[in-house]
Amino acid sequence: MKLIYSGKTKDVFEAENGQVLLKFKDDVTGEDGVFDPGANTVGLTIEGMGQSGLRMTTYFFEKLAEIGIPTHFVESNLDEATMLVKSAKMFGAGLEVICRYRAVGSFLKRYGAYCEEGKPLDAFVEVTLKDDKRNDPPINQDGLAQLGILTKDQYETLVTLTKEISSVVKNELVAKGLELYDIKLEFGLDAEGNMMLIDEISGGNMRVYKDGQSVQPLELEKMLLQ
Structure with a gap:
């Protein structure tokens, strides 16, 4: 298959019938060997992370399909760490949408004069442009x-979907004694111009804590799906 794009955590290939194949890597974002879902660089490689991320993504995308939330998901191959998805039209060069339940990461860096670390937030949604430079x-x-x-x-739809999807993830984690601090999502348009969730939902794009301690991506998948 033709390689369309090689990203930080996934490679994107052209598939049949206008669809796209995503190949999950073992790389995660971070800095100086420390995992950070908000970072713009690959910080470390975790063996098995690709399959782990795909397992979580498949779990959540199938759950979202059950309640009628649109995604680009078609099917996954866990052995190959690949996911077949619908082609999506991006917004500009791409947007990242973050839903925050606690003040950490870049939110705390920007607004730390007005809040302490870990301050509860009411599903605060922010949008950033995908632009590493x-x-x-x-x-x-x-x-x-x-x-x-x-x-x-479209912005109003984006915010509504973000809150709905984040709430589903948050509640699934709560059932396992875990707390979602924030999650990063991406959206695009399908062939009919309808907005849908794209990319992934995995330990690599969220911050999760248990008893006040950060849970690493691989451990998160085990705790959620065990």
Whole structure:
């Protein structure tokens, strides 16, 4: 198959019938060997992370399908660490949407003068542009509309879907005694122009804690799916 794009944590291949094949890698984002879902660089390689991420993603995408939330998921092959998905039209060069339940990471760096680490947040949604050179700058609804990236109606849909999806993940984790601090999601448009969740939902794109201690991606998958 033709390689379309080689990303930090996945390779993207052209598949049949206009679909796309994602190959999950063992790389995760972070800095100086420390995992960080908000980082713009590959920080470390964790053996088995690709399959682990795919298992979690498959679990959540199938659960979202049961309740009618649209995603690009078609099927997965755990042995090959690949996922077949619908082709999606990106918003600009891509957006990252973060739903925050506690003040950590870049939120704390920006707003730490007004809150302490770990302050509870009410599903705070923020959008950033995928732009490594500019360190993924945050952008608001007006900025997205004026730059022609996302209409105001699409923005409202984006926020609604983000909160719905994040709530599903949060509740699944709570059932296992885990707490979701924040999660990073991505969206695109299907062939009919409808918004859908794309990319993945795995330990590599969320911060999860248990009894006040950070849970690493591989351990998270084991705790959730055991």
